[in-house]
Amino acid sequence: MEVALVTVGDELLAGDTENTNATWLARQLTERGATVARMLTIPDDRALIARWVGEFADDFDAVVVTGGLGDTPDDVTIEAVADAFDRDLEVQSDVRDRIAEKARQFREEDPEYYETHDFDLDLDETAALPEGARPLVTAESFNPGCVVENVYVFPGFPEELRVMFDSVADEFGGDAVSASVETATPEGALKDVLDGARERFDVAVGSYPARRGKPGRVKVTGTDPATVERAVEWVDERVADAESEE
Structure with missing residues (x-):
């Protein structure tokens, strides 16, 4: 099984954040017998992400993308992956319900945050995934990841990434x-x-x-x-x- 890794983030290219995700993922995949054939770090550029995800999806057995999931303007990975497969975004009701419940729990656990911060969550925007995607949700992550054909999309926060990867780790393997x-x-x-x-x-x-x-x-x-x-x-x-x- 040949796998390509794509890590997304301007902060990685600027050296503001160490790219520990790439090293950790490469080790996990190699230990499972997969071969990491490519490793690419690119900025938060929707067209660029879509281009490389599309090319790698054609060339390799699986593509792992990490980073750029969230609700800020520079979080464009989900949209870019949808572009790579020429798909629209859709809101799956169970994903939206899960995010709404997590937001409710967070509000109860930390009411002072809501009183001191402008926290206006767009549930539809947060829950939107490429059409037909398999959602990946964990207790650690607010924003969902997903699987689109042979492309796996994970969050950039290391703790969230590792838990989400573990949920699908058995899907990666090989003879190496x-x-x-x-x-x-x-x-x-x-x-x-x-x-x-x-x-x-x-x-x-x-x-x-x-x-x-x-x-x-x-x-x-x-x-x-x-x-x-x-x-x-x-x-x-x-x-x-x-x-x-x-």
Whole structure:
């Protein structure tokens, strides 16, 4: 299963907010055997979001979009995803009822907020989703996410994103497996090992240098566990030989 990640937000591109969502999602998907084939960060631009969501939906098994859900003028992700599939927005009554109930509970729990803030919630606008979308609602999120064909739309707040992703996590998977070999050998000295593993086995090989007191590693990824195991053994032998010669 090949997946593309799209994170949306001007604040991400400006460096005002660290893009922890992309890292977390990539790890979750990889652990489930999926392959993250693309990772893209784009601004709160409706036309740009629609363009890339549409292209990625055609090119990959699934697209995960996070950020830009809300009721402020720059929250345009839902509209953009609807544009990508040439769909109108619609209000599903159960989603609207759920938002109305959540607003009622919030008003009861924090009445002072309503007295000191201009909180004029448009229920229809908040509940609107692309026509035919499968809504994703959680107790942590006020605004709903959704699934449109093979596109999954999640909120940008990390706590809300993680709970909503968990609700559909079983829909992501694949055959990719990986294993790593630790090494103290400088990355530049491993070129022959990396090239040799790629040539001899049907695997992808990556090298990650040592950092923050942790050793470097060579990561082998493939779809056949036995092939990955043989490749790792082959790499391990040659890494050990390289280190013995230093």
